[in-house]
Amino acid sequence: MTVTLFPIRLFIAAFMMLLAWPFAFIASVGRSETAVEPQCLWRK
Template sequence: MNASPFDFVSLSALAPPPSQIGVMTVTVVPVRLFSAVFLMLLAWPFAFAASLGRSELVVETETR
């Protein structure tokens, strides 16, 4: 029997095995968490510097 693009695979066949989920939880999750925190801390000084010297009056007139 030939496979066609319309043959569907069950979702359970696409799921990774539990051992792989355990390994990824211990390795990938902390790396993603660390990189998210690092990027937020890296973006904060740029956002702070961009807002220096701005007043409430300037922000209000620009939004109208």
């Protein structure tokens, strides 16, 4: 069963990564250089 499920799981994982790439690209297109720096609000 592992032999049959592994290629299917591999294909689904690759498909999800390819599907997520355009969303990450669109989210980062309009960002300015100052917005790229992480905020340090967690330090107190």
